[in-house]
Amino acid sequence: MSDLLDFQDAFVAALGGAPSALSPWLAEGEAGETGLSVYRNTIAKGCVDALAANFPTVASLVGDDWFRAAAALFAREAPPASAALLDYGEAFPAWLDRFPPARDLPYLAGVAHLDRLWTEALFAAEAPSLGADAFAALSPQALGAARVALHPSARFALFEAGLPSLWAGARQGRDDLELSEAAQGLLVSRSGAAVAYRVVGPADCAFLAACRTGGSLAEAMGQAAQADPDANLQSLFAALIADGVFGDLISGAKP
Incomplete structure (x- = not known):
């Protein structure tokens, strides 16, 4: 189990830009970059799709092309910490607030914050309400x-x-x-x-x-x-x- 966890950690590090982390599991001289690029592309698309699902109001205001380009940049700077992408994008509102192309849309970070509140409510713990x-x-x-x-x-x-x-x-x-x-x-x-x-x-x-x-x-x-x-x-x-x-x-x- 420890070897598996070590490999998983190394794999995540390699996807994040440190391919040498996988060296212990690769044959001598095998860089592994070709295979990693496939995974990176797949993960990047998954991140963009997850952000589009979690911030639909932002996407509706800026259009699909603008949103997906911004989402791809965000995913490169803030890759997911886990394989579960259902609530991915916690840092997206703050990122939009300092994203230069969004300077002409000062309300956009606030809209993203409200989208985020909706997602947080969706995945919050179950509990009864007081009547x-x-x-x-x-x-x-x-x-x-x-x-x-x-x-x-x-x-x-x-x-x-x-x-x-x-x-x-x-x-x-x-x-x-x-x-x-x-x-x-x-x-x-x-x-x-x-x-x-x-x-x-x-x-x-x-x-x-x-x-x-x-x-x-x-x-x-x-x-x-x-x-x-x-x-x-x-x-x-x-x-x-x-x-x-x-x-x-x-x-x-x-x-």
Whole structure:
């Protein structure tokens, strides 16, 4: 087993540009570059195809040729760490942010980030979601002191401009895409095998951020009110419960 693992490590290193790593397994004078090039081409195509599948909104905005050329460059700089490509591309949004040809598309890295949140929600761990009955059983005082853990699939991000609406419109294949100036957030979660998303406001994101860092529900409500004094907090909380973004209820004060 150790020899097999050593060979696998050497093979990955060779594909990454260090063919001498395979020397112990090759006959004398046999470089192995011809065979490696076949594997490299196959892996490169697999990486590009995986990125196209994981960042479909980005691809729809820039076109197939632009996207596949950029994806091929990214794959050369950031090859996959494992053979599983289902969630490949964690670093792609940050890479796009510093990719010179994308300078005229300043929203593109943000769109890629939202695509990534969708993929993360899809492959997050399975877990039940809290329903309204879990909160209805608590007194108002106990409810305010309680804390909630977010569901493993819950993802959210806030933007100064209306990027989430643009992302959602592009994802739905709409042609009337506009980037509004209003701050917006996107909430993504999964129930069973279905990933759902909803454009939300700053108050929702502030509420969820407080929950994520261990704040009580009262503290989360306070953060939401501070983010948007006009927000209807009761409706906000009810909508988040309906979204299934809460995974566990912890009564009492934070330890």
